[in-house]
Amino acid sequence: KAGVTQTPRYLIKTRGQQVTLSCSPISGHRSVSWYQQTPGQGLQFLFEYFSETQRNKGNFPGRFSGRQFSNSRSEMNVSTLELGDSALYLCASSLGRGWGNIQYFGAGTRLSVL
């Protein structure tokens, strides 16, 4: 069974640009969550999608958005990039939502904003 796949693995952008990251969950998993990981802040929750609907959102500005498709694949978009957006962006999938659901992570997309 294939794991969570994130593409691309690495991205270099400049300030002001926008970027789209992709996540393919484990087959059969319907929940996809996104996290930002930085050395100073650790892993911070961005948002969660389930059945193509955003179910939960972390404390990030509106420049961060996402969506989920009918096949559960998800994309995350960051507009008007800032230097502070440089981070490892992780996607996790799980069968369902909430308690007892184990989250499986992809290898991440390393975004560098110059």
Place this chain on the structure above:
Amino acid sequence: TQLLEQSPQFLSIQEGENLTVYCNSSSVFSSLQWYRQEPGEGPVLLVTVVTGGEVKKLKRLTFQFGDARKDSSLHITAAQPGDTGLYLCAGWDYGQNFVFGPGTRLSVLP
């Protein structure tokens, strides 16, 4: 303020030594999970503890969930260089939020 606190933040030990890392909270969790993350990779699930007082063993790793479901520990026996990584605890709180601790960065020197 972190909902989950981990200690120590950093740990550097020699191969063969034993170690314990801790995950604590003032909140009750329905379950706690431990992950290990290597540089440039995503976290990999090690174990989930669900029942208060539960002890789970995974080869040289022993995980314990506190009776009050507010804390957990990870004990590694005879650490090896392959155990090097960032150890993260995470869990579902009763508000249906999945939260992570800041992690313990372990370095095992040969």
